[in-house]
Amino acid sequence: MDPRIREHADVIADHSAGIEAGDRVVIAMPPAAADLAVALHEVCGERGATPVYLNNSDRASRAFLRAAGDDPGFETPTHHLALHEAADVFVIARGGANVTETSDVAPETNAAWRRAYEPVQRERLSKTWCLTQFPTAGHAQLAGMSTEAYERFVWDAVTTDWDAQREHQAQMKAILDEGSTVRIRSGEETDVRMSVAGNVALNDYGEKNLPGGEVFTAPVRDSVEGTVHFDLPLYRQGREIADARVTFEDGRVESFSAARNEDVLASVLDTDEGARYLGELGIGMNRQIDRFSYNMLFDEKMGDTVHMAVGSAYPETVGAENEANESAEHVDMIVDMSEDAVVEVDGETVQRNGTFVFEEGF
Amino acid sequence: MDPRIREHADVIADHSAGIEAGDRVVIAMPPAAADLAVALHEVCGERGATPVYLNNSDRASRAFLRAAGDDPGFETPTHHLALHEAADVFVIARGGANVTETSDVAPETNAAWRRAYEPVQRERLSKTWCLTQFPTAGHAQLAGMSTEAYERFVWDAVTTDWDAQREHQAQMKAILDEGSTVRIRSGEETDVRMSVAGNVALNDYGEKNLPGGEVFTAPVRDSVEGTVHFDLPLYRQGREIADARVTFEDGRVESFSAARNEDVLASVLDTDEGARYLGELGIGMNRQIDRFSYNMLFDEKMGDTVHMAVGSAYPETVGAENEANESAEHVDMIVDMSEDAVVEVDGETVQRNGTFVFEEGF
Numbered sequence: 001m002d003p004r005i006r007e008h009a010d011v012i013a014d015h016s017a018g019i020e021a022g023d024r025v026v027i028a029m030p031p032a033a034a035d036l037a038v039a040l041h042e043v044c045g046e047r048g049a050t051p052v053y054l055n056n057s058d059r060a061s062r063a064f065l066r067a068a069g070d071d072p073g074f075e076t077p078t079h080h081l082a083l084h085e086a087a088d089v090f091v092i093a094r095g096g097a098n099v100t101e102t103s104d105v106a107p108e109t110n111a112a113w114r115r116a117y118e119p120v121q122r123e124r125l126s127k128t129w130c131l132t133q134f135p136t137a138g139h140a141q142l143a144g145m146s147t148e149a150y151e152r153f154v155w156d157a158v159t160t161d162w163d164a165q166r167e168h169q170a171q172m173k174a175i176l177d178e179g180s181t182v183r184i185r186s187g188e189e190t191d192v193r194m195s196v197a198g199n200v201a202l203n204d205y206g207e208k209n210l211p212g213g214e215v216f217t218a219p220v221r222d223s224v225e226g227t228v229h230f231d232l233p234l235y236r237q238g239r240e241i242a243d244a245r246v247t248f249e250d251g252r253v254e255s256f257s258a259a260r261n262e263d264v265l266a267s268v269l270d271t272d273e274g275a276r277y278l279g280e281l282g283i284g285m286n287r288q289i290d291r292f293s294y295n296m297l298f299d300e301k302m303g304d305t306v307h308m309a310v311g312s313a314y315p316e317t318v319g320a321e322n323e324a325n326e327s328a329e330h331v332d333m334i335v336d337m338s339e340d341a342v343v344e345v346d347g348e349t350v351q352r353n354g355t356f357v358f359e360e361g362f
Numbered sequence: 363m364d365p366r367i368r369e370h371a372d373v374i375a376d377h378s379a380g381i382e383a384g385d386r387v388v389i390a391m392p393p394a395a396a397d398l399a400v401a402l403h404e405v406c407g408e409r410g411a412t413p414v415y416l417n418n419s420d421r422a423s424r425a426f427l428r429a430a431g432d433d434p435g436f437e438t439p440t441h442h443l444a445l446h447e448a449a450d451v452f453v454i455a456r457g458g459a460n461v462t463e464t465s466d467v468a469p470e471t472n473a474a475w476r477r478a479y480e481p482v483q484r485e486r487l488s489k490t491w492c493l494t495q496f497p498t499a500g501h502a503q504l505a506g507m508s509t510e511a512y513e514r515f516v517w518d519a520v521t522t523d524w525d526a527q528r529e530h531q532a533q534m535k536a537i538l539d540e541g542s543t544v545r546i547r548s549g550e551e552t553d554v555r556m557s558v559a560g561n562v563a564l565n566d567y568g569e570k571n572l573p574g575g576e577v578f579t580a581p582v583r584d585s586v587e588g589t590v591h592f593d594l595p596l597y598r599q600g601r602e603i604a605d606a607r608v609t610f611e612d613g614r615v616e617s618f619s620a621a622r623n624e625d626v627l628a629s630v631l632d633t634d635e636g637a638r639y640l641g642e643l644g645i646g647m648n649r650q651i652d653r654f655s656y657n658m659l660f661d662e663k664m665g666d667t668v669h670m671a672v673g674s675a676y677p678e679t680v681g682a683e684n685e686a687n688e689s690a691e692h693v694d695m696i697v698d699m700s701e702d703a704v705v706e707v708d709g710e711t712v713q714r715n716g717t718f719v720f721e722e723g724f
Contacts, residue, residue: 024441027422031393034419041422045429050439055417057396060389060403067407077412079386079448086444 001035004155008132009039011158013047016130016210017089021048024087028054033095033134040091052083056092058101058238065105065113072109074116084123094297095134099142103238107267110237111329114271118328125314132158132210133297142235143293153291157211157298160288165213166205169285171358172215172350176201179345182219182281184228184306186341192226192248192308194219194281198319204301213286213301218313219278221325222251228308230333234296239264244333246310252276253310269310274327279313282306282332283343283351296332304338304354363397366517370494371401373520375409378492378572379451383410386449390416395457395496402453414445418454420463420600427467427475434471436478446485456659457496461504465600469629472599473691476633480690487676494520494572495659504597505655515653519573519660522650527575528567531647533720534577534712538563541707544581544643546590546668548703554588554610554670556581556643560681566663575648575663580675581640583687584613590670592695596658601626606695608672614638615672631672636689641675644668644694645705645713658694666700666716 013019025044029037037053044051068074084090102110114121133139133154140150176182180197184190199218206212225248233242243259253276258265269275284305289298300307311329318324337343343351350357375381387406391399399415406413430436446452464472476483495501495516502512538544542559546552561580568574587610595604605621615638620627631637646667651660662669673691680686699705705713712719 022437024439026441029417031396031417034393034421037417037419038421038425041426042429045426045431045434048430048435048437050437050441051422051426052439052442052445053417053419053422055391055393055399055415057399057415059396059400060413060415063400064403064407064413067404068410069407072407073410075384075410075412077386077414079388079412079445079450080414082448083414083441083445086441088441 001039004151005035006039006042008036008155008158009043011206012040012091012130012132012210013043015162016132016207017091017128019043019047019049019089023049023089025049025051025089025091026054026083026087027051027091028056029093029134030056030058030095030097032097032136032138033093036093036134052087058096058098062102062105065102065109068109070106072112074113076116076119081120081123084120084127088128090124090127090129092129092131093134094131095136095139097136097138099138099235100238105237107237107264111267111271114328121328129208130210131208131297133295139295142295145293153293157289160206160211162206162212165286166203169203169205169215172283172285172356173201173203175345175350176215176217181346183344184335186335186337187229187231189227189229189245190335192224192228194225194278195223196220196281198321200317200319202314202317209297211286211289211298211301213289214282214284216280216282216317218317218322218324219251219281220322221277224248224251224278228335231336232292232299232305232334233260233294234333235294236268236331237264241265248278251278268329268331271329272327274325275311275329277310277325278308279311279325279327279330280309280317280332282309299334300332304336305334306337306343307332307334309333363401366513367397368401368404370398370517370520371405373568374402374453374492374494374572375405377524378494378569379453379490381405381409381411381451385411385451387411387413387451387453388416388445388449389413389453390418391455391496392418392420392457392459394459394498394500395455398455398496414449420458420460424464424467427464427471430471432468434474436475438478438481443482443485446482446489450490452486452489452491454491454493455496456493457498457501459498459500461500461597462600467599469599469626473629473633476690483690491570492572493570493659495657501657504657507655515655519651522568522573524568524574527648528565531565531567531577534645534647534718535563535565537707537712538577538579543708545706546697548697548699549591549593551589551591551607552697554586554590556587556640557585558582558643560683562679562681564676564679571659573648573651573660573663575651576644576646578642578644578679580679580684580686581613581643582684583639586610586613586640590697593698594654594661594667594696595622595656596695597656598630598693599626603627610640613640630691630693633673633691634689636687637673637691639672639687640670641673641687641689641692642671642679642694644671661696662694666698667696668699668705669694669696671695
């Protein structure tokens with residue numbers, strides 16, 4: 001086994017999820033990430049933790065969802081929920097052999113399943129969890145890279161100096177924690193304002209997301225006003241959503257379009273009422289992730305980007321005075337901030353064309 | 363996908379496990395059985411059942427068990443138990459890519475894990491479950507067959523006429539249900555008696571085991587007397603146990619030996635006190651399984667064999683007056699009955715050299 005896989009498992013166990021004796025661990029991985037799962041089982045054995053191994057198979061999910069038909073009466077998987085309730089730590093890897101495996105599942109079917117699954121997702125988010133990436137050929141292809149180069153890209157990002165990253169990001173966390181109003185402008189089309197007053201900015205340095213590299217918070221639910229052109233694409237339900245344009249009024253998505261797979265975006269926004277509101281504002285700050293790879297786990301961390309997620313807010317980012325947006329969905333979308341772009345907090349420019357106020361060259 | 367895989371899934375869903383709308387299903391399969399898992403997910407979607415997909419990976423289990431070291435403090439996987447408690451139906455497939463994958467796990471470690479896992483196993487056995495086989499290259503190799511021939515062997519056995527098999531076996535079930543004392547003699551070495559009085563013989567026609575093809579009951583725990591030479595080998599913990607010889611006194615294993623991997627047999631018998639007693643007597647009756655394949659799921663069903671299992675009894679085979687043997691283990695071992703062999707019930711010969719009293723040529 002490539003020794004970097006065991007290093008990856010060690011970073012998960014030591015830094016991200018903190019796997020300890022007595023922990024009930026759920027290891028949920030696609031088939032192609034089998035080696036990482038094996039390394040994590042070894043870690044569990046060494047530490048006296050107890051693993052359960054779930055197969056996150058896109059092929060199986062697709063077969064289930066397609067067979068359910070046009071009007072699926074999905075029920076919440078209460079047995080899966082019971083597993084989640086009794087577990088302490090979740091390690092989830094992405095890494096499908098074919099990232100478009102679920103591309104022929106109807107978006108409405110996906111949305112219906114998400115609604116049924118939402119209690120499971122909520123339970124998991126209330127526990128210790130880490131979402132990471134296994135470098136498969138399918139994801140390398142999506143990024144337009146050789147498999148070997150993509151492996152290096154992923155494992156370099158996973159094993160970075162997280163202490164240094166934390167300190168770098170702490171500066172942006174302080175600005176957001178002290179600030180009230182955030183305005184984001186980019187190019188001709190994007191100009192959006194929102195309040196973050198009373199909410200909490202979190203410093204993501206590779207714990208729940210591995211790699212990490214962002215500072216994120218929750219917008220006050222009804223405060224978002226303006227238009228955003230999400231000019232970097234994303235994959236959702238095995239399909240690329242490109243050039244999404246969204247207009248918010250009183251926090252709610254009032255109109256939207258996409259140049260590609262607009263129906264997938266529509267199904268996301270139609271999942272439930274909460275999917276029409278922003279749950280997250282994130283500022284990408286990881287300079288080591290220096291290329292776009294069609295993978296939100298990496299792309300949203302890039303240094304010259306901000307992202308906003310429609311759907312559920314992370315409860316820990318929501319202050320006691322504010323209400324957390326709830327939804328079965330959470331879909332991040334990215335704005336390129338490298339050119340003709342500004343982030344302002346309470347009227348002060350804190351990032352210009354991708355460079356932060358606390359960085360050289362501002 | 364080979365159409366026989368979907369047929370296999372249909373037999374499981376229609377005949378063996380009876381998957382219905384609303385069922386909480388657990389699909390537990392090794393990586394190499396992915397196609398069968400996909401087909402079962404499709405079945406679940408069609409029927410309104412809800413699947414959870416566990417990865418039964420020998421590589422992961424081995425890594426976990428070896429890493430736990432010489433004195434492992436295994437805890438019962440309570441999160442796994444919670445999943446089992448909340449589920450209705452279990453479909454488990456065997457089919458490792460390499461059947462000797464766990465051959466370098468210490469037998470004592472295996473036994474310790476079995477003890478910790480026993481509540482999970484007991485919970486599963488109390489539900490609707492089906493154990494089946496996926497025809498992998500590794501199992502074909504074990505059987506000394508080409509993969510294609512082995513696929514035919516497995517899928518022919520799975521899709522047999524189970525109604526006819528049930529009727530054939532009902533004759534043996536009636537004999538055991540009416541009988542009290544069973545004596546089994548084979549060759550020079552095997553001569554064992556046991557009482558089955560008050561216990562119930564079950565007719566296995568492809569429900570809990572697929573393929574099925576046996577009639578089985580529980581010996582009265584303390585009644586087993588005599589010596590058995592299990593002359594057909596078995597695989598356990600990735601290792602072959604060959605020519606096990608076991609002597610019973612007052613039901614308990616008082617001495618034993620094996621020509622190969624005696625330490626594995628010892629670890630089985632040392633798992634707990636119940637592993638020293640028989641939990642099952644089974645009569646193989648499936649004439650379609652006409653060759654030995656080093657796979658207990660098939661071998662114990664062969665028409666010219668009987669088998670006995672040390673360890674836990676199936677509660678449904680134990681009458682109200684008798685006590686069910688409890689153990690974390692259940693290990694079947696086979697006696698060849700094709701030559702110089704007799705099964706007697708209450709002094710009457712019911713099988714001679716593999717031919718039953720109700721078959722032609724007796």
